[in-house]
Amino acid sequence: MEFSSKLLERAVNEMSQLPGIGKRTALRLVLHMLRQPKEQTTMLSEALQAMRNEVKFCKSCHNISDHNLCEICASPNRNESIICVVEDIKDVMAIENTSSFKGLYHVLGGKISPMDGIGPHDLNIESLVNKVKEGSVKELIFALSSTMEGDTTNFYIFKQIQEYKIFTSTIARGISVGDELEYADEITLGRSIVNRIPFENSLKL
Amino acid sequence: MEFSSKLLERAVNEMSQLPGIGKRTALRLVLHMLRQPKEQTTMLSEALQAMRNEVKFCKSCHNISDHNLCEICASPNRNESIICVVEDIKDVMAIENTSSFKGLYHVLGGKISPMDGIGPHDLNIESLVNKVKEGSVKELIFALSSTMEGDTTNFYIFKQIQEYKIFTSTIARGISVGDELEYADEITLGRSIVNRIPFENSLKL
Structure with a gap:
């Protein structure tokens, strides 16, 4: 892909580093940004940088957090x-x-x-x-x-x-709620029979 | 969707403003950034901002350009x-x-x-x-x-x-190169007959 602008090329290349985003999608996203007000791109950039630089991980459970x-x-x-x-x-x-x-x-x-x-x-x-x-x-x-x-x-x-x-x-592994038995795979169906639960218990949910 | 961090929420919300990117995809992209070195996010942010703020449009053809x-x-x-x-x-x-x-x-x-x-x-x-x-x-x-x-x-x-x-x-509107006739839509096929070209011309390409 040949770009008429180095700035555009750099933005597309950086965008296409993200998983599942190829050059074409990146170009589509970047051209969309060009049609939007400048503030929107500024806000996106700042939000990404703030998130990457300031986000913490909980010292106990390792979940993402704003605090320790x-x-x-x-x-x-x-x-x-x-x-x-x-x-x-x-x-x-x-x-x-x-x-x-x-x-x-x-x-x-x-x-x-x-x-x-x-x-x-x-x-x-x-x-x-x-x-x-x-x-x-x-x-x-x-x-x-x-x-x-x-x-x-x-x-x-x-x-x-x-x-x-x-x-x-x-x-628990078993049949999803709302699923039809005939479409369930054999292993899941087999496990759901082996690990069956008392009918009364299922009424409580 | 509830987020454990305001910074994460803001980044996901900004990302999901882009066309074709929903909250789930935005979260996946943002979490990917968290696993990558900080420099990558910095480079992406800077490339987007530079592109949005500095890119010019050609004064003659309105194509994107780095110059006038x-x-x-x-x-x-x-x-x-x-x-x-x-x-x-x-x-x-x-x-x-x-x-x-x-x-x-x-x-x-x-x-x-x-x-x-x-x-x-x-x-x-x-x-x-x-x-x-x-x-x-x-x-x-x-x-x-x-x-x-x-x-x-x-x-x-x-x-x-x-x-x-x-x-x-x-x-020219016509049958794509490599396409089979039977799968072409009628309008395109009709146009390709009406707008037929001398056979010798097709040999030159």
Whole structure:
């Protein structure tokens, strides 16, 4: 792609560094900015820089936060004895949106994935084990993706904390609410039968 | 969507102002930036601001440029007597990539579209008519989209310059190179028969 302006070329090149944004999309976005008031681009630039330079990570759960301790960890209304282990902050937001969980979180920052060169020491596992060691945690809920990497990470953490005899659970795998049985994959359907729950329990939800 | 950080929320909100980027995509992009070195975000922000604040539009053809006159208009190797009328700068780039055109361009900045509230006076039509009036232009090639709006714009310009008796042409509509006839739409196929060219001419390309 040949550009008639170096400034345009530089903006498109920088934009296309972002994942899922190719040169053509970047050009479309940049030309859109040119049609908008200058202030909008200024506000976008400043917001991105402020976010990148000033955002903090909660020292307890590693969630993104404006303070040293995030709002969830600092809240007196949350149950500190239950910790939900998640991959990244998008998962925290997803679970928070359900309003079904009143404990704390622990953001690992990824999954163990030898293929991508991510080992246990690249993740926030040590601080999780330390929390368990301190003794105030009663339950750990593994809420990682149901993939090979997620299962490996669950198992690695389980091994590390096994000796402390706390209750560990994993989120239920089963048929999505509203889904038709005939379109469900066999493994999920099989698991949903093996892990069936008393009918009365399902009425409470 | 609830965010654990105001800085993150602001960045996501600004990002999602861009066309085709929703809140979820914006969050994915912003979280990607957080995983990359700070310099990358700084470079992106600076490139966008520099582009928005410093980019110029060629005073002759309205193409984006770093100077008052764009490289194409300033080049001594281009034929000044043929002007290709296009909708926006993406079309200039597309035609330049074909290396099939050695004349100059004129970027209208859109099409006449009453539905979107875009009239002739919102486009760079007056400066085009003035160029024709000056007398150095011999041919005008209409290279707008083959839509109702494109055809309306072509016709509006044609009416304005009719009295100056210059040659006007429109790019050929026909079957794409490599396409099978059976999948072509009827209008395009019909036009390609009506506007057939001598077989010998097609051998020269």
